[in-house]
Amino acid sequence: MSTVSMTVNGKAVSADVEDRTLLVDYIREHLRLTGTHVGCDTSQCGTCVVHVDGKAVKSCTMLAAAAEGAEVTTIEGVANGDLHPMQRAFNDNHGLQCGFCTPGMIMSGIDMVNRYKAEGRELDETAIRHELEGNICRCTGYHNIVKSIAQAASEM
Amino acid sequence: MSEGIGASVKRKEDKRFITGKGKYTDDIRMENQAYAAFVRSSHAHAEIQGIDASAAEGMSGVIAVLTGAQLTGDGIGNLICGWAISSKDGSPMNMGAWSALATEKVRYVGDAVAVVIAESKDEAQAAAEAVDVSYSELPVAASIVAALADGAPDIHENAPGNVIYDWELGDGDATEAALASAAHVTEMDITNNRLAPNAMEPRSAVATYDDAEDHYTLYSTSQNPHVARLVLSAFYQVAPEHKLRVIAPDVGGGFGSKIYIYPEEIVCLWASMKTRRSVKWTAERTESFLTDAHGRDHVTEARMGFDADGRIVGFKVSTKANFGAYMSLFSSAVPTYLYATLLSGTYDIPAIHCEVLACYTNTVPVDAYRGAGRPEASFVVERLMETAAREMGKDPAELRRVNFVKEFPYQTQVIMNYDSGDFEGNMNQAMEAADWAGFAARKAEAANRGRLRGIGMACYIEACGIAPSAAVGSLGAGVGLWESAEVRVNPVGTIEVLTGSHSHGQGHETTFAQVVAERFGVPLDSIQIVHGDTDKVQFGMGTYGSRSGPVGISAIVKACDKVEVKVRKIAAHLLECNPDELVLEDSQVKVPGTNKALGWHEVGLAAYTAHNLPADMEPGLKEGAFYDPENFTFPMGCFIAEVEIDPGTGKTDVVKFVASDDFGVIINPMIVEGQVHGGIAQGVGQALLEEMVYDESGQPVSGSYMDYTMPRAEDVPSFVVEHHNTRCATNPLGIKGCGEAGAIGSPPAVINAISDAIGNNDISMPATSAKVWAAIQASGTGMAAE
Numbered sequence: 001m002s003t004v005s006m007t008v009n010g011k012a013v014s015a016d017v018e019d020r021t022l023l024v025d026y027i028r029e030h031l032r033l034t035g036t037h038v039g040c041d042t043s044q045c046g047t048c049v050v051h052v053d054g055k056a057v058k059s060c061t062m063l064a065a066a067a068e069g070a071e072v073t074t075i076e077g078v079a080n081g082d083l084h085p086m087q088r089a090f091n092d093n094h095g096l097q098c099g100f101c102t103p104g105m106i107m108s109g110i111d112m113v114n115r116y117k118a119e120g121r122e123l124d125e126t127a128i129r130h131e132l133e134g135n136i137c138r139c140t141g142y143h144n145i146v147k148s149i150a151q152a153a154s155e156m
Numbered sequence: 157m158s159e160g161i162g163a164s165v166k167r168k169e170d171k172r173f174i175t176g177k178g179k180y181t182d183d184i185r186m187e188n189q190a191y192a193a194f195v196r197s198s199h200a201h202a203e204i205q206g207i208d209a210s211a212a213e214g215m216s217g218v219i220a221v222l223t224g225a226q227l228t229g230d231g232i233g234n235l236i237c238g239w240a241i242s243s244k245d246g247s248p249m250n251m252g253a254w255s256a257l258a259t260e261k262v263r264y265v266g267d268a269v270a271v272v273i274a275e276s277k278d279e280a281q282a283a284a285e286a287v288d289v290s291y292s293e294l295p296v297a298a299s300i301v302a303a304l305a306d307g308a309p310d311i312h313e314n315a316p317g318n319v320i321y322d323w324e325l326g327d328g329d330a331t332e333a334a335l336a337s338a339a340h341v342t343e344m345d346i347t348n349n350r351l352a353p354n355a356m357e358p359r360s361a362v363a364t365y366d367d368a369e370d371h372y373t374l375y376s377t378s379q380n381p382h383v384a385r386l387v388l389s390a391f392y393q394v395a396p397e398h399k400l401r402v403i404a405p406d407v408g409g410g411f412g413s414k415i416y417i418y419p420e421e422i423v424c425l426w427a428s429m430k431t432r433r434s435v436k437w438t439a440e441r442t443e444s445f446l447t448d449a450h451g452r453d454h455v456t457e458a459r460m461g462f463d464a465d466g467r468i469v470g471f472k473v474s475t476k477a478n479f480g481a482y483m484s485l486f487s488s489a490v491p492t493y494l495y496a497t498l499l500s501g502t503y504d505i506p507a508i509h510c511e512v513l514a515c516y517t518n519t520v521p522v523d524a525y526r527g528a529g530r531p532e533a534s535f536v537v538e539r540l541m542e543t544a545a546r547e548m549g550k551d552p553a554e555l556r557r558v559n560f561v562k563e564f565p566y567q568t569q570v571i572m573n574y575d576s577g578d579f580e581g582n583m584n585q586a587m588e589a590a591d592w593a594g595f596a597a598r599k600a601e602a603a604n605r606g607r608l609r610g611i612g613m614a615c616y617i618e619a620c621g622i623a624p625s626a627a628v629g630s631l632g633a634g635v636g637l638w639e640s641a642e643v644r645v646n647p648v649g650t651i652e653v654l655t656g657s658h659s660h661g662q663g664h665e666t667t668f669a670q671v672v673a674e675r676f677g678v679p680l681d682s683i684q685i686v687h688g689d690t691d692k693v694q695f696g697m698g699t700y701g702s703r704s705g706p707v708g709i710s711a712i713v714k715a716c717d718k719v720e721v722k723v724r725k726i727a728a729h730l731l732e733c734n735p736d737e738l739v740l741e742d743s744q745v746k747v748p749g750t751n752k753a754l755g756w757h758e759v760g761l762a763a764y765t766a767h768n769l770p771a772d773m774e775p776g777l778k779e780g781a782f783y784d785p786e787n788f789t790f791p792m793g794c795f796i797a798e799v800e801i802d803p804g805t806g807k808t809d810v811v812k813f814v815a816s817d818d819f820g821v822i823i824n825p826m827i828v829e830g831q832v833h834g835g836i837a838q839g840v841g842q843a844l845l846e847e848m849v850y851d852e853s854g855q856p857v858s859g860s861y862m863d864y865t866m867p868r869a870e871d872v873p874s875f876v877v878e879h880h881n882t883r884c885a886t887n888p889l890g891i892k893g894c895g896e897a898g899a900i901g902s903p904p905a906v907i908n909a910i911s912d913a914i915g916n917n918d919i920s921m922p923a924t925s926a927k928v929w930a931a932i933q934a935s936g937t938g939m940a941a942e
Contacts, residue, residue, distance in 0.1 A: 041441045100356040137356065141898075146874065
């Protein structure tokens, strides 16, 4: 067991966890932030994406201990008061159905818009589809997810 | 009305999902919760010689190790298939015993043998690894061919030769005679590939036993919690219905895989009683591949005969269907009444005969997956139409046009009676949207880039809202397939609608509310849809088979009818007018052109204060209804796919996809189009990417997302979705249903496009790069393009 401390959604948190504890389990089971999901065992599906020090990370692929001292943002922490433009875009464009992949999609979407803006690149449909390689959705056929991210990209 | 029928209202339920506040089963944590881990067979077929749990029982955190002997000893019953199908000779289907924990024999890799209950998930899994099961391996039959071969091992004693049933529908003699007289007969061997459903939320269960009340509560990833309660109670003897509450909270997709009641739910309930602890189990993804009911897996020989003018004269289909190791809940109905009954397609076919041989194999059970039988039928019909057109040198669209059913109602030769449609209208709309006429230029342009471009069409028809109950009962169904609803108007005028339908992505909380808002002329936000809890909703048959629109909404309409009658009587009494003079709009009940009006909330209040009601009227404003449809509904449509293929690699890209659907009356076009998008992506996945593969020894070799190719965003294009709707003639709002259509019509459209591109009809699903490349080599088109 080790004591792991980090900042999650702006709050300092600390817990004693087994060394093998994954970041996603720390978030879901220790912090009880259950918006971050687990959809596979192989880091393919992307339902567990969170931001660690501002970058999108699959939290099933990182040990909690590796996030010691990090700034972590989960789906519960992206909105600053009202909805984040990415959240609103998913509602505006019917970018979700069952909602299970949605937090990961939103976290990946925010990260992709931030990166492209920082690099001055255009995030067009082809780029969005390419960037979604690591996020699987079984409900929407991606059509409205792509539209949602494109809308948010124009607003963020 | 901007919020009523036909409005693309944004979803009411979205907020909790986009903010991470959805409540899925695995998000629930009970006090005193323990965790279950299953000990699963690593053999596809073996006798269990002994289970030694002593090491596991001594491990850290272990509360109990429970086996099948204890389960059956406590009187827990076997899992059953709920639809009885008889063979041609009248003999009943051969249903083998399925215990939630195997006792004498295991029949597929993943078959549960024992369960460990421990304080933590990690401790439960570690102890499950330590349970020592000794097996004596048996010969394996992991495919249809192996199971039906001479000398194949019998998987169940009571199913000799592994045959479950040998069933038929239609007129065999008339069909053979028609084929003998045909000017042209197209023959094809068609495989419908085995798929894993892959809802993104893995299955999960949290069971709690309250010994003071002798009462159980089950949170479950279920598409139909009431059916789960019924089956758990009546057949598995877990608890009587009044002592069992089943709650299906937010459920992360189903696609059929969450219809069934699986061993894990039974075991968690039973284990919660044994250990006096809440017991949680959540599948890992590989466990999902190993245990969720798979879909499709048909092998078919088909012959379609045409006269000299291209009119179909007869259609013969012989299908072998893989059921896996046990008969899942609705498995028997899928390749029979959900498949053979759709083999007339959108066409007027005077003679049809279908034979279906269902067999056991040493694989996970197979049951309904999005479309369930109808995609398989659509694939057979539409592949034959396309191939026949090429063989006869006819335009595929024109061949379809000649054969379309054009007058309604139309009685097919395979039970179904189509009530409505304009099949040519949908085809014309799709061809225009796809710029069918301009395809030759696009093909030439692609050829200049060294790419093979092809176009393919599919005109699917399907059947939703399996019904009526008496008819399906006569065909073997063990349940009625109606739906229930209750509409409660509160004293302040807000409304709760309790429905037996279950939403796991379909947007019922919005769509159902739109229907009620329009009906009563009240704001959408004043309506709450309640579902998914057997303690709240009296009964329901759940959501599958695209039934929530045509059946679930119809029940709500029927309950609204009763509420409206009472509202009119109360208002007429208070306003001293005739009930028929009143209109319900703008949150008022009023007589137009007068100052006689009551607020909607005033009527609600009057009903509950009961100070001044008509004589003999009971207080309150709450009505329930059960709706049993008079017929199936028949959504149909025309899908057109365009593909481009790299002849050097066989890599296929779907570059354009157009859908024109007839869903009858549409409540929320945005949600309906979303359903079509998702269905098309699943169909493109089946056509190009997905296959659940077992090796000869019955080991699954596509048991994770590393091996099983799920469609990603780059694998599909943006879709063009249009509607050309005709009203359903058999339910109150004219709704046909839309949930499965995309997955039904898209596989043949994509494969037809590939065969068009490469000039080779011999291409099977999934059309992987290797297969397409080989087919190009066989047809020589690759050279031509270069």
